[in-house]
Amino acid sequence: MAIHIPGLAAICVFYIIILGVGIYAAWKNSRNKKADSEDLMLAGRSLGLCIGIFTMTASWVGGGYINGSAEAVADLGILWCQAPIGYSLSIACVGVFFAAKLREKCYTTMLDPFQIKYGEFMAAFLYLPALCGEIFWTGAILNALGATLSVIVDLDTNTSIIISAAIALLYTMLGGLYSVVYTDVIQLVCIFVGLWLSVPFAFTHKSVESVGTNATENWVKSVDTADIGVYIDAYLLYIFGGVPWQVIIQRVLSSRTVKIATTLTYVAAFGCFTMAVPAVLIGIAGASADWNQTSYPKPEEIPEKWSMILPLVLRYLCPDWVAFIGLGAVSAAVMSSTDSAILSSSTMFARNVFGAIWFKVTGRKVSETATIWVMRISQIAIAILATALAITVKSVYYLFYLCSDIVYVILYPQFVCVVYYPLSNTYGAVCGIILASLIRFLGGEQSMGFQPIVEFPWYSKERGQLFPFKTLAALAAFAGIILVSKLTDFLYEKGYFSEKVDIFRCFYNKAKTGIELKDRSTGKSGQNNPGFHPDLPSGNRKKYIISHD
Template identity: 60%
Template sequence: MAVSIGGVISLVVFYLLILAFGIWAAWRNKRGKKADSEDTMLAGRSIGLFVGVFTMTATWVGGGYINGSAEIVADYGLWWCQAPVGYTIALCLGGLFFASELRTKEYATMLDPYQRKYGEVMAAILFIPALLGETFWSAAILNALGGSLSVILELDSKIAVIVSAAVALLYTLVGGLYSVAYTDVLQLICMFLGLWLSVPFALTHDAVESISINVTSVWIEPVEASQSGIYIDGFLLLIFGGIPWQVYFQRVLSARTVNIARGLSFAGALGCCIMVIPAILIGAAGAAADWNKTDYPYPETVETNYNIILPLVLRYLCPEWVGIIALGAVSAAVMSSTDSSFLSASSMFARNVFGDLFTKFPREAVILWVMRGAQVVIAVTAAALAIEIQSVYYLFYLCSDLVYVILFPQLTLVIYFQYSNTYGSIMGFILGFVFRILGGEPTLGLQPVLEYPWYDPEAGQLFPFKTLSMLISLVTIMLVSLFTHCLFVKCDLSRKFDIFKCFEENGDFSYTFPEGKDNPVFDGGSKNSIVEKYELKPEKIPDTDN
């Protein structure tokens, strides 16, 4: 079949519009301003409620969210479409318990709390699962776009992936969060209009039986009792594993005020619910359709290819012009998430790895160029994975597990558990990772070494072992931190054994000031200014006034 020339032209126009809008946003907001890394990362902490709601929602509602929701509804039924509800609760919990905590202290990245409490090395270690999650997330989304374009336009998926990644990268390099946030407004509008435009055509196609007929056997199938452990595990993973992502905290930390930071979370949760409705209806239409009555040349393969059900519906159950417009919605969804991932991962690397681990006094210009270089590397890596690896979605899924098992307990305790320290953090990291890997991951060929309760040789792990691994990590951090606190403070163990320098000679103060501009002593700060800035006990701070 020939490439759809009209569709390709429409897509090119759409991409040029997004690129021009992103460059304009960068020029508009950076006129007369000196280049600054934090300004690039957080848009000068100037994001208001209107733009903030759009960028928060668009970041979560990516190509994987839209395509994946339609796929799950068509394949497993509505009850298994957990992401919308899970992410909604995640955003609400983030707004309630994490947004104000990080925004009040004016952190620049999600890793800043770890760095300030555990030191640069531990922050760099925790950067690894965060980086993998962001990279594989981008790769999975680009992979979904390539599949969509190849179905609707008969376009080579490799070209689609490369061009989409290049466009998103270009305006992100130019404008940072300014470009990302403002293009999210346009992209979310395109998503909303494009997807809703296709719904009535898909539902009223002659090949589609009413989705209200045989509803429980077609697209709202009940969850079997034997699957309840997996169901609960997946739900909790989406809820709590949906919080510790830099793409989320980048929006929170860029908000103009603490109240706006909270408001973005709640509004974004509502936006996620609204935006998934057309995807669910498209998935239901695909499940209810008799594909033998359509022009699709391989109707017998639909049930084994539900991963492309959304582009199939747009191509064969909608008029051509509707499918092309809706394709713009899918492309917008992809770019609204990939640009965020490029910026988020590069921000953490430039600030928390390069800026503090490799060089103590980096200049702003150096940080900016390192950030841009990291964006290029991440974009190229994500595009290559999207093209070469068919199971990239499962790699992303495993990284989501690691974010849940490792980063969620780390983030919770670094904020809310005053005794947490580097010893507890590193032991929690190791044990959480080990117990998760021992549970296996069949989709990646990792067979289970540890058979948890209810294990079935055919169905695999039925026990919520991911949640158990997360709890093991959390409890380990608490117990090891308390144990080392007792050793060095209560039992007065010699400080020469304190290899991570968590405890000062005269107290239980476990924070080590980083060198450089964030160090109040380096800045000439007094003892009182240190106490005020870091909310520490005066008696635990060395006297710097003399």
């Protein structure tokens, strides 16, 4: 197929604008401030309400969110398009339960409380599920863009994925959160305008006579009684598996005040749901269309290409100029989430993995320059991994689902307990990870060809696990964390658990962790954190407040 030159020119112009804005933001920040890793991570904790709403909404509304929602409606029906509602509620949950608590303590990443409470190595271990989630998320985003460019511009999928990832990587490396925030504003506007502009043209195409005709078969469909367990499991996964994400927590922690941090989450939750509406409508149009009346060369293959339904609708149900604007919307969605995911993962690695372990081993904090370079090198590695995943996995919605699966089962119970359960300790955390991982592993993943080892209730050979075993795994993690933490605390208080067998040093915390908790926008330190005084005599040790500033 010949490359569509006008479409290629349009996308090149868009990429140049985004890259230019990102580089301008980096240049502007470098003129005003000296190189500072926290500025790159949190933009100096200077986000106001308006810009915060834009950047938080844009971070969640990625290519996987847009393309995946359209795919779910066309393939499974609107009742199974759970991600928009689930992820919107997840942001609201962050605002209600976590935003104020995290922001007022002046954390830099969501792994900071783990590092303070459980130690450096446990925080570094919990980085792994967070990293996997980010890579799967970014892979879904890039996959969506590759499919869109291949349909509308006839550009090779792999080439478009690599170029898009490289551009997002470049301006993120240069400007950190400053570049990400500046570009998010432009990208969100492009998404809104581009998708809504496409909807009326798609619905008025001659092949789409009436979306109400055969709606039950085409795009409404139904949820079988046997699938109720899976249906509930998926909703809980999206809602609570969408909470412990650094891309969201990073916006909360970057806010100027606690009030702004909570308010922007509520508005962004509504914004995320609203931004999914045109994508859902496009999915409905694609599912309702008679593709034999379009210029698509192989209409009989459409049911096998639901993952590409959004770009197919833009290309074959809309005029070329509308398709190019819609392509800009998808590209904007991809960029807005790719840069956020790359930045958030590299932030946690530089601060909570490399920086923490370096301090543990040497007793010295990593210099600002070294931290910045560690961030940049890790950004390159993360972008390469996500790009490779996007090239090898074809279903956008599957990647979209899988990223929250890992976070929900392993990370969410840990996150809730470290924030809300004062007695939680490393022993409980380890037990929670083991229980959750074991149940999740035994349940298998048939979409990846991994057959279940244990057949939970209602198992079907044709449809797989129908029991909500992922929620069971998360609940098991909660039980393990709470019960084992309570038990070890009780044994220590009674003198049955001595310091000699306290291998994780849970009851002998050191005051220095290498973490600085300070609000640089106000100059004030964060709230002190609970621990145990290291200098009190053995057997007479009492809980008290330790400052980690």
